[in-house]
Amino acid sequence: MAASVDVVEFQLGEEHYALDIQIAREIVEMMPITPLPRAPDYLAGIINLRGEITNIIDLRDLLGLPASEEVENRKIVVLMPDVTNGSNVGIIVDDVHSVVSVRNDQIERVSDGITSSISSYVKAIIKIGDEEEEKTKTLIIWLDVQKVIGDLGGDLGNH
Template sequence: MASYDNVVVVQFEISGVQYALDIQIAREIVEMIPITPVPMAPKHIAGIINLRGEITNILNLNYLMGLPVHTDSENKKIIVLVPEAANGSNVGLIVDDVMSVLQVSEDDIDKMDESISKEAYVKGVIKSGKDSSGNKALIIWIDITKILFDILKETHDA
């Protein structure tokens, strides 16, 4: 069983649910900019952007995780990942909003059952702060590198 000591994550929101990913794979967070669609691309590929001279593939995280897509783009952001997270490609993820960067202690992380986490791409559930009913808020800590690996593998195998 992995030990997490203090984990640092980027907390973001999709469809009203709080998620997190490892800070080490996030290169930067940028405001939403116009995205050029790619013809005949799968639904999870929103398109491409020119980010300071680098062509960056933009993925719609809602589609990747099977969540409803909201067109309200008021607070949408793009989390640009380090190239190592996507097999050397420049990749950004569209999220509804970025909340904060959190340092989380191991005591505030519940590990998922291994059989569930393999299918759901979930590393664990982070209990942080308080929700509206006074309980600790739950943040789903996703394994974005595994999601990207599986998507790239499916695309390559197709």
């Protein structure tokens, strides 16, 4: 039996992404977000999540992906506080599919040859689907959300 790792599969636009399951505290339905004055574009605002003020990051904006038309199933993935230096942070995604158990042989590390600005945030590409039928394979981009958030540094001070 090949070793496997669990990831949360989510969607931004048409593309599928994944993040490490241990950094996700919970997934909540989209709720009204209070914008903050003079906040960076990627900081959608704040929400009151069971009495805790939580910063909400628009992952799509942060990654430089095109804005989507209003999506029905948008969710907020609330991250574990140790990932965000103790801040309460949630990221907006278009939809959350499921927790996927990925075998090591389905994971392809991204080569250093890719020099786009996003490559440092991509842990690997996950290939899911029929081994015989190459066309039915789904590619999932495994994001290093911890690094993405970590690179924001002081921008996420407790508001």
